[in-house]
Every structure is written in C-alpha cells, then in structure tokens.
Amino acid sequence: MFFNFTQDVAIDLGTANTLIYIRGEDIVLNEPSIVAVDHSTREVREIGHEALQMHERTHKDIETIWPLKDGVIADFKVAEQMIRGLMQKVRRNWFTSIRSMVVCVPSGITEVEKRAVRDSAEHAGAKRVHLISEPMAAAIGIGLDVSEAVGNMVVDIGGGTTEIAVIALSGIVIDESIRVGGNEIDNAVVQYFKRNHNLLIGSRTAERIKCEIGSAIELDTELELSVRGRDLVSGIPKDRTISSVNVREALRDNLDQIAAGVLRCLERTPPELGADVLERGIMLTGGGAMLHGLDEMLRDRVELPVYVAENPLTAVVRGTGTALENLEQYKRVLI
C-alpha cells in the first residue's frame, strides 16, 4: 500500500477570508481569517468560522484578531498560528507535511511584508514557499492566458485592498493597490448610520447590510432591511428599518475611490494594451465584485465593458492552485 505523507498547497491568505487548495484535489477550505485567543495566555481558542462566531461578542478574557490588515500580515505570530491551525483542518493525517506552498500576496507588497509571509508559511511547516501576486492569480483563476502578448485588466476587490492590474506576457505591466476594500466599506456603513441616524451597529451587521441591500447604482425598486443596533439617543438596543438609498450614500466615497483607481491605471496603460482592454473589457474578481451594480457603475465611469467573474470569491485561490499544479509553466509569474 502507498502512503503519501506530503501535500502541496496553494493559499489565498486574505484579509477577510483564507482559502486553501490542495494539489490533485480542489479548494478544501474557505474560512474567515480570524483567530480567537486567550487574552492572558495568548493561547489560541478558535480559528476561522468558530472564531468569527465570537467576534464582537467576547468578554475580557478572549480577544478576536484579524492577523491580516490591508492584505498584508499585521500580526506575525497570530498569522502563523492561523495558517498552522487551518492546515491542520485539512491535513490528511497526523504525519502529513507540506512540501510546496504557493501563497498569493498583494501586488504592492514591500520586501519586509514578503518576508513576513514567507516566514509565516515556513514556520507553519511549508518546506518550499512561492509567492504570486493577487491580480496575476485572479487572472489565471478566471481562465485568462496571462502569457499572451495581449493586455488583460483585472480588478480584484478584496476585504482589505482593491488590486488593479494590466497583465501581458506573464507580467504585470501596470498596477495599483488601493487600501479600499470590503472592510473599509463596512466601516463607512457603520459611520454613516452613527452620524446620520444615531444608530450604532456592529461591523458584522454592516457587512450584512452591504451584501443584502447595498448597491452601486439606483435600483428600480429600492430595498429595505430591518437591523438591530443601539439607539444612541435612548442608549438601548432597537430594531430599525433602513433603506438601500441610505446604504448607497454610505458607500459612495469608497466606490468613487475604486473608480478613480481604475481610471488612473487606464491612463497609464500603453495604447496597444489599452486597445486590448477596450476589446476584452475589465474583469472584476474578489468578494467586493459581488456588490450589486458595481460593474454597471464602473462601465458608466470608464466607458469600457466591465464584467464580474463567474466565481469572484474563489478566483484568486483557483489561480494560485493552477500555478501550483503547473509550477514549471508558471515559474515566470511567481515572485
């Protein structure tokens, strides 16, 4: 009988979600990038879904930590514990070790930040670590041939950052990473209802509002949602009905920043590649691409075709997984 005690894995280590792909299998894990630790001993209590259940509901002995901020590792030790813990959830058996690990990172990452990712992956048990930039992984993940002498523009809207890139000949020709993503948008929703409606809501409620009734364009029939928060006048929890019109207003500044980033990249794109983008359109990936009407809003602003990828949340890990499966073929796209 043959036992294989090594695994090759691809990881989309995201600000909001971590996804793991195992060579020869598929995406085997998709969990929020959060860890609950004991406040005094710093021992890990829960990782992923279980830790998210505790978020904003903890007492003084438990702390929930998102170890990544703006797409990069902000808490090295916790990031390492998270990778180790999530790998344990998908490990075939106790003896299995990780041979190769491909990890995606934002395109604007510094050398120090790259080092932090490598070290975390190595400390979590990976013997060989390769890095790939997020927009490149997203492009591969949605099936684009990145090696062609043709320009493709990808906009990956994640939890911490929006990565905009024009890719051709296995390289990134133009890129921009802006620190606006789903978290910033949720925060804008919290601030909006606090300032304009005297209603204090938690970040998870803000995210639910964004996903359920948030939109980038006017709706034929505007929507309403009942939410719970603290009434800042009476000081007690209340149910309130909020409208999609208000949510859109809350999102406006952040969406304007994303549109401005796309326009800046287009202005810097060499004309031949710009012509390719005009023909092929701009592809949106990442969870933020699922915001209702974002493609339409961007289409109006940049006057180019804009499409949402089929599975925007898994595009990056799929591309990272494809690079892992074909390391030789993709060696030029690895960092």
Ligand SMILES: Nc1ncnc2c1ncn2[C@@H]1O[C@H](COP(=O)(O)OP(=O)(O)OP(=O)(O)O)[C@@H](O)[C@H]1O
């Ligand atoms: N329907 C939706 N509408 C708007 N935003 C959404 C929707 N579904 C998910 N999101 C947002 O997508 C974000 C997560 O996306 P994703 O998993 O691509 O990010 P990430 O890879 O963790 O982050 P980063 O790439 O910045 O490190 C969250 O902020 C989430 O709120």
